[in-house]
Amino acid sequence: MDRCLAGDLLKGKFPEAVEKIEYFRGDTAITIRREFLREVLCFLKDKESLNYEMLVDLTGVDFFPADPRFMLVYLLHSMKLNKRLLIKVWIGEGDTAESVSDIFRAAEWLEREVFDMFGIKFKHHPDLRRILLSDEFSGYPLRKDFPLEGHDFAKPFSVLLEEER
Amino acid sequence: MAERRFMTINMGPQHPATHGVLRLLLELDGEVIVKATPHIGYLHRGVEKLSESLTYSQALTLTDRLDYTSALSNNLAYCLAVEKLLDIEVPKRAQYLRVMFAELQRIAAHLLWLATHALDIGAMTVLFYAFRERETVLEILELVTGARLTPSFIRIGGLAQDIPETFLPRVREFVQEFPRRIDEYETLLTDNIIWKKRTENIAPLSAADCISYGVTGPVLRASGVYYDVRKAYPYSSYEDFDFEVPLGTRGDVYDRYLVRLKEMRQSNRIISQVLEKLPEGPIANFAATQFVPPPKGDVTRDIAALIRHFKLISEGFRPPVGEVYASIESSKGELGFYIVSDGSPKPLRLRIRPPSFLNLGALPRMIEGQMVADVIAAIGSIDIVLGEIDR
Amino acid sequence: MGIEDKAMASLQEVINWARKNSVWPVTFGLACCALEMMVASSATYDIARFGAEVFRPSPRQADLMIVAGTVTKKMAPMLKRIYEQMPEPKWVIAYGACACSGGIFRTYNVVQGVDQIVPVDVYVPGCPPRPEGLLKGLMELQAKIAREPLGMRKIVSLPGENNG
Numbered sequence: 175m176d177r178c179l180a181g182d183l184l185k186g187k188f189p190e191a192v193e194k195i196e197y198f199r200g201d202t203a204i205t206i207r208r209e210f211l212r213e214v215l216c217f218l219k220d221k222e223s224l225n226y227e228m229l230v231d232l233t234g235v236d237f238f239p240a241d242p243r244f245m246l247v248y249l250l251h252s253m254k255l256n257k258r259l260l261i262k263v264w265i266g267e268g269d270t271a272e273s274v275s276d277i278f279r280a281a282e283w284l285e286r287e288v289f290d291m292f293g294i295k296f297k298h299h300p301d302l303r304r305i306l307l308s309d310e311f312s313g314y315p316l317r318k319d320f321p322l323e324g325h326d327f328a329k330p331f332s333v334l335l336e337e338e339r
Numbered sequence: 340m341a342e343r344r345f346m347t348i349n350m351g352p353q354h355p356a357t358h359g360v361l362r363l364l365l366e367l368d369g370e371v372i373v374k375a376t377p378h379i380g381y382l383h384r385g386v387e388k389l390s391e392s393l394t395y396s397q398a399l400t401l402t403d404r405l406d407y408t409s410a411l412s413n414n415l416a417y418c419l420a421v422e423k424l425l426d427i428e429v430p431k432r433a434q435y436l437r438v439m440f441a442e443l444q445r446i447a448a449h450l451l452w453l454a455t456h457a458l459d460i461g462a463m464t465v466l467f468y469a470f471r472e473r474e475t476v477l478e479i480l481e482l483v484t485g486a487r488l489t490p491s492f493i494r495i496g497g498l499a500q501d502i503p504e505t506f507l508p509r510v511r512e513f514v515q516e517f518p519r520r521i522d523e524y525e526t527l528l529t530d531n532i533i534w535k536k537r538t539e540n541i542a543p544l545s546a547a548d549c550i551s552y553g554v555t556g557p558v559l560r561a562s563g564v565y566y567d568v569r570k571a572y573p574y575s576s577y578e579d580f581d582f583e584v585p586l587g588t589r590g591d592v593y594d595r596y597l598v599r600l601k602e603m604r605q606s607n608r609i610i611s612q613v614l615e616k617l618p619e620g621p622i623a624n625f626a627a628t629q630f631v632p633p634p635k636g637d638v639t640r641d642i643a644a645l646i647r648h649f650k651l652i653s654e655g656f657r658p659p660v661g662e663v664y665a666s667i668e669s670s671k672g673e674l675g676f677y678i679v680s681d682g683s684p685k686p687l688r689l690r691i692r693p694p695s696f697l698n699l700g701a702l703p704r705m706i707e708g709q710m711v712a713d714v715i716a717a718i719g720s721i722d723i724v725l726g727e728i729d730r
Numbered sequence: 731m732g733i734e735d736k737a738m739a740s741l742q743e744v745i746n747w748a749r750k751n752s753v754w755p756v757t758f759g760l761a762c763c764a765l766e767m768m769v770a771s772s773a774t775y776d777i778a779r780f781g782a783e784v785f786r787p788s789p790r791q792a793d794l795m796i797v798a799g800t801v802t803k804k805m806a807p808m809l810k811r812i813y814e815q816m817p818e819p820k821w822v823i824a825y826g827a828c829a830c831s832g833g834i835f836r837t838y839n840v841v842q843g844v845d846q847i848v849p850v851d852v853y854v855p856g857c858p859p860r861p862e863g864l865l866k867g868l869m870e871l872q873a874k875i876a877r878e879p880l881g882m883r884k885i886v887s888l889p890g891e892n893n894g
Contacts, residue, residue: 280700330846333806470768489762
């Protein structure tokens with residue numbers, strides 16, 4: 175049955191990488207160890223019977239105050255099998271993840287957004303800088319300890335252009 | 340010794356043709372683009388963070404403002420994700436009506452795309468024609484939902500209210516008239532030599548590149564890849580309807596234009612099928628009393644319904660723990676919502692998978708090596724909405 | 731009233747009449763409200779009746795800035811720069827709840843109202859306001875322009891700006 179195909183093939187090839195396989199509402203989510211991320215994604219993309227060639231989404235979740243704190247979620251789609259797969263990786267605060275932007279070009283901007291919102295750095299990313307917020311912004315908004323209104327909300331907003339500073 | 344330097348020019352964020360606040364830095368070698376860097380985030384409103392402090396039914400109102408050209412589609416995607424998490428069914432009548440609204444919004448969004456894209460390239464007449472039809476669609480939506488642009492009408496469990504009697508005749512009238520209108524746009528543009536010269540072989544994107552960049556929607560289909568979420572992962576009874584998915588061959592601006600025009604015709608076809616097959620029945624899953632508020636008539640007459648309504652609206656419901664991803668085929672591509680729930684009335688994480696964000700990421704690949712005069716046509720053909728990209 | 735005062739009064743009326751019936755907006759649509767602004771310039775609502783159909787992309791040729799949509803902190807310097815580039819006399823309409831006061835977005839990146847950055851003449855609330863709301867706002871602005879005294883138009887100075 176396709177439902178377990180990716181999971182079974184992964185467990186066969188990388189037995190120490192797979193931590194958990196969950197099924198919820200018809201979707202499959204496989205939690206893997208951080209060190210094996212690139213190999214697992216390459217395998218899922220290149221293996222002919224699986225062919226998960228499209229990275230649909232990449233995001234992070236903050237489980238503050240749990241440890242490890244962050245979870246990276248990769249959502250893959252296979253055109254051949256017409257199936258979706260969620261790959262989850264736990265990342266602690268201060269750890270860096272490996273960039274997959276050479277495997278999936280879509281990851282270039284998606285990883286920049288994760289860095290912008292959570293502060294998770296990606297090794298070997300071609301251009302890791304903020305994408306949605308301005309470069310002078312301090313803090314990572316989607317972390318749970320960042321207030322919704324941001325810092326300095328009580329002060330009236332003023333903007334000075336570069337020539338005036 | 341002459342040193343070769345490239346000229347850098349800045350487009351936007353205030354620009355009449357960037358469809359919103361997009362900033363594009365172009366490095367030019369004469370007229371040819373050597374490097375293009377999009378800068379986004381000028382409309383980043385913090386929707387994902389804000390939704391973590393709102394209950395599930397309150398966060399629904401935020402989704403209207405994402406892809407503001409077709410607001411009901413965003414509501415639909417969000418409701419599908421929440422209903423998947425809660426594991427509740429939606430009655431057939433509500434599903435069919437949702438399909439009708441989604442397709443009407445697809446037509447409205449494509450009309451807006453056509454109007455602005457043609458205006459940028461120089462065909463101003465098309466703007467007035469397309470806005471005339473878009474006004475008709477918005478009037479129909481206002482008739483039933485009360486708002487033109489931000490309705491929040493598709494709710495968790497079904498719809499907010501049932502449709503009035505004047506709605507179906509109006510839609511029938513629109514559906515009969517619309518194919519002739521598309522023929523009018525085609526007469527103006529499709530075989531027009533100026534249009535073809537400005538759009539053929541401009542900004543092509545190969546199928547392999549599309550998949551690698553995560554591009555979905557008409558841009559992907561114009562490159563020849565058959566991927567439409569309505570066919571791949573059918574939702575809300577789309578499998579009951581008979582429609583085609585148009586494909587292109589070269590993946591250039593002209594093919595994207597043709598694909599979208601054909602999609603409008605197919606949407607019209609789906610709406611006429613809904614009109615024929617619409618069943619009677621309840622408008623929402625009122626049996627799921629833990630999650631769906633009771634019908635408004637009961638709330639004013641029955642004290643138990645009133646109390647339930649009050650508790651659901653003020654506190655919110657408690658979904659099971661887990662995470663889900665659900666997506667729809669919006670007019671821009673695959674719009675998905677990824678919700679992580681920890682059992683509390685507010686979502687732990689609400690992630691919006693924006694199709695235009697990933698489509699825009701492929702823009703540098705499309706226009707590098709092309710002329711600067713074609714950038715506008717390329718941006719118009721991807722059909723971006725900054726509300727969705729920046730959230 | 732002497733002959734000079736009468737002449738000044740009618741001159742003031744004529745100048746104000748000319749200004750209010752040809753207010754040219756600069757295209758500053760930011761978010762969802764921009765769509766309603768575009769619709770207001772199309773056939774059904776027709777902003778051309780008021781002389782304002784010429785939306786200029788360049789601020790140097792415009793006298794009205796219709797801020798339609800949410801202003802974020804990243805966009806704020808651009809907005810201020812565009813405002814400063816517009817020549818006097820200039821007016822601002824804040825169209826939509828986000829431009830009036832931040833709207834539903836009370837978050838870290840949204841400016842709570844464009845009047846924190848530039849002086850606003852007319853506020854049009856709504857989310858989004860109907861295109862007729864924009865036309866009503868424009869009519870209010872025209873009434874305001876008609877009342878302006880000649881030569882003593884109050885110029886609100888922004889920090890660092892060169893008034894002239």
